[in-house]
Amino acid sequence: xxxxxxxxxxxxxxxxxxxxxxxxxxxxxxxxxxxxxxxxxxxxxxxxxxxxxxxxxxxxxxxxxxxxxxxxxxxxxxxxxxxxxxxxxxxxxxxxxxxxxxxxxxxxxxxxxxxxxxxxxxxxxxxxxxxxxxxxxxxxxxxxxxxxxxxxxxxxxxxxxxxxxxxxxxxxxxxxxxxxxx
Amino acid sequence: xxxxxxxxxxxxxxxxxxxxxxxxxxxxxxxxxxxxxxxxxxxxxxxxxxxxxxxxxxxxxxxxxxxxxxxxxxxxxxxxxxxxxxxxxxxxxxxxxxxxxxxxxxxxxxxxxxx
Numbered sequence: 001x002x003x004x005x006x007x008x009x010x011x012x013x014x015x016x017x018x019x020x021x022x023x024x025x026x027x028x029x030x031x032x033x034x035x036x037x038x039x040x041x042x043x044x045x046x047x048x049x050x051x052x053x054x055x056x057x058x059x060x061x062x063x064x065x066x067x068x069x070x071x072x073x074x075x076x077x078x079x080x081x082x083x084x085x086x087x088x089x090x091x092x093x094x095x096x097x098x099x100x101x102x103x104x105x106x107x108x109x110x111x112x113x114x115x116x117x118x119x120x121x122x123x124x125x126x127x128x129x130x131x132x133x134x135x136x137x138x139x140x141x142x143x144x145x146x147x148x149x150x151x152x153x154x155x156x157x158x159x160x161x162x163x164x165x166x167x168x169x170x171x172x173x174x175x176x177x178x179x180x181x182x
Numbered sequence: 183x184x185x186x187x188x189x190x191x192x193x194x195x196x197x198x199x200x201x202x203x204x205x206x207x208x209x210x211x212x213x214x215x216x217x218x219x220x221x222x223x224x225x226x227x228x229x230x231x232x233x234x235x236x237x238x239x240x241x242x243x244x245x246x247x248x249x250x251x252x253x254x255x256x257x258x259x260x261x262x263x264x265x266x267x268x269x270x271x272x273x274x275x276x277x278x279x280x281x282x283x284x285x286x287x288x289x290x291x292x293x294x295x296x297x
Contacts, residue, residue, distance in 0.1 A: 001217040058240030059265065070244070073237050074216055 003113025004038070004102075007075040009121060011040050011098055014071065016126040017062075018044025018096065022146070023128050025119075027112070029136040031104055036084075036112075038100040042128075047090040055088055075100065082106035116170040123157050123166065134177060141173035183207055183290060185249050185272055188228065192286055194251060194274035197258060198266035207248045210292045212284050216241050223247060224295055230283050234258035239265040239273075247271070253280045 001007055008025070015023045020042035028037040047055065054060040056076050061069025076086040084101035102109050115134065123130060123145065133142040145157075148166075155162050186203040189196060196203070208226030213219050214233050223229055225246040231238060234256045242250055249272035252258050258266075258273055266273045276283060288294075 002215065006217070058237050070216070070220070070237060070240055073240070077216075077235050077237055 001074065001078065002110055004036075004078070004110050005113030005115055005118040007071075007078060007100075008038060008040070008115075009118045010071040011075065012118075012122045013125065015040065015042035015044055015096070016122075016128055018042060018046070020044035020095065021128050022131070023122075024131040025133070027115070027134045029104065029112075029134075031137060034104045036102040036104045036109070038098075040098040041095065042097075043095040046092040046094050046096055047088070048092055052088060052090050056086075078102075078110065082109040115174050116167065119170055120163070120167055124163070134174065136177040139177045141177055143169070143173070183292065185228070185274075188287070188290065188292070189274060191290055192251075192276060192278070192283065194276050196272065197252075197275050198263045198273040199249070199270050200272070202249070202270050202272050205248045207292055209295050210284065210287050211295050212280055214280075220245065222295060222297070224297075227295060228287070228292065230280050230287070232256050232280060234262055236261045236265050238262065239269055239271055242266075242271045243269045249274060251276060251283055253278060253283055 012023060022043045024041040026039040056073050058070050058073040072086065079086045079100050079102055083103040083106060086098065086100045088096060088098050090096040119130065119132060129146045131144045133140065152162060157163060157166060184204055184206050188207065189203060206226065207228045209224065210230065211219065211223040211227050212230040214231050216237055219229060219241050223245050226248050228248050228251060229242060230251045230253060232252065232254045234252055236259060238250060239262055251274045253276055255277040263273060
């Protein structure tokens, strides 16, 4: 994929399909250590040992409509191409954690991409809450939609004004990571 | 034009599914980004890439491609070859670069895919 955010969105969708109602997403860009870490932790139904063993096999999928599933295999291949890896740990009934690492400066590492659009797509696609934390160098942008939901008093994220606010809130937060250090 | 003719004209080495070379090739596509291939390549196309990972077989199988040319002397993983054999996806290898392979395919009259 041309942007890592597409792999992230794909993995977030797996969490929704696993019935998660709370997902933690952490992105840590560490140019000094030359690493990029992405962690996605969900409280979905988890995977059996057998499912876990085959999760990166492109010819294994829980999908019924076709016999190949490429989401995780492509994510792993992208990370391995950049001196990193994608690993999964899971407990049935408890949830699944995905950890991806990349060499930050690797020439084949795709850019992170549009995280604001990715997060919005996730929030509008399901009813799961999202705890998000994005660090770049010494800067950090974080939020928890459980808190935002409480503040909204029952208004759904799909409400046009809420949606617009969310879009701006996330876009501004992400942009704040880009600002040059003063 | 079928794969057998292309194999002969470009002196490609057949590494998997040697029994499936009769299929007509409807066109060609070249990329090493599998997500782009999934979006653009069409059934019956010959895909030119330098990736050797088993994921290429999954993509080719999903799209019902005619086969793959793996370029630049890359040796496909053993898992790639055994999967391709099972799925009946011909894997053809060559020391030539992707650019040269595509040029020769055009010279043989294999069109690109534009949509």
